[in-house]
Amino acid sequence: MARRPATSPRKNASQERSRATVDALLAATARVLVRDGYDHASTNKIAEAAGVSIGSLYQYFPSKEALVAAVIERHIGEMMDVVRTSLVRVAALPLREAARELVRVMIEAHRIEPKLHRVLVEQIPRVGNMEHVERVDEEATALVRAYLEARRDEIGVEDLDMAAFLAVSSVEAMTHAAVLRRPALLSEPRFVDEVAALVVRYLEGDAATSGARPAMLAAE
Amino acid sequence: MARRPATSPRKNASQERSRATVDALLAATARVLVRDGYDHASTNKIAEAAGVSIGSLYQYFPSKEALVAAVIERHIGEMMDVVRTSLVRVAALPLREAARELVRVMIEAHRIEPKLHRVLVEQIPRVGNMEHVERVDEEATALVRAYLEARRDEIGVEDLDMAAFLAVSSVEAMTHAAVLRRPALLSEPRFVDEVAALVVRYLEGDAATSGARPAMLAAE
């Protein structure tokens, strides 16, 4: 009961004109979402804002949710591109530089249409494809986990799964919290330093705050 | 344009019978929100689930948003009571024990109706009184900041504002992420240990990962 509306496009735009229509619809959806929020963003309003008829809207998107899903996918994709690119560059760096770069890029990724990002984050759970976003988190966690494994000797935490999970969660969250509650912090280099320091100190470990000390980092 | 609906109760229930009605409405709202989500939780459905007529609902709540706001306020209040109580107990403890206790209580607080919590967190931004929740974060940050100030000599971070902000954000987020993505972790004591260690290592500081070293914790 209560079937979820379809979220895939109705047809693939093939000609130039129709691709422009689809782009206009996506852009308008983003604008209206930011301006009015999800509830008050009606498909009629979106079509009007796009300068397109309501009929055309439903030619390419089978439902309102599909429209929003497309916007989410595009936005998340843009952010993930930034993060993935950086993680590749970072793979060869030692822990401290890598952490700093990761934090920097996380903040940079949050600078892509932050208002839209905020609305989407709020609304994602209500559109069918939340899995997409969870998969992004899981992908990031897996990438970080692989990095930690490769640098095992610099890491002072035993459980790499948990370490990756906590590192990704906390960096993501501190960035997110700063975007929402302390926007001014984002431009301060101190912020990047502190967040990076938080992650590094945890990952490097400490004989006094954890049970064991796997590697010999005692002497510096 | 677009006036926000009122969010305060229409009248204060004075007699016993009416208070039972209000309670039934709040409980039913929580149930329906969890079952159907915000969009599909209509006031008619809520009234029916509460075994109360739609007219009675509007006798006590001027709008759907007011109803949800009341549920939010009650839920946040319950969580904040738990946290506040613990922070008082913790004030006298040294950093490491305090951190562990704070993390433990944060997880405990998230155990209060976690499904409802999830829906509310998603919907809060859309109901007028988001300020309430932001104030909760700010209150927690202020309490932690005061604690850090009192224990200045145990802290190796210069900027106490930022330290409190990052500590609260990251603990809140790791708990939250665990609730949503790794529920099994919540029952493992290791999880509390690791999260606490993360915060402690950051707050205790480290000459190698931050610029200055204010106190003399070099020798252990």
Added chain:
DNA sequence: GTATGATGTGAGCGATCGCTCGCATTTGCT
């Protein structure tokens, strides 16, 4: 008992929403 205010009821109004469908216009091809 009966009068009064508090409380509870639910049919249904007006508005809005997501979406369909029959038709008009444009494009690509010959």
Added chain:
DNA sequence: AGCAAATGCGAGCGATCGCTCACATCATAC
């Protein structure tokens, strides 16, 4: 130019929603 396919249009349908209001029932005081 002529035709078929692709694309665009928008009035309006059916459903649902938040909410009102005229009325019924209950509790309390005398």
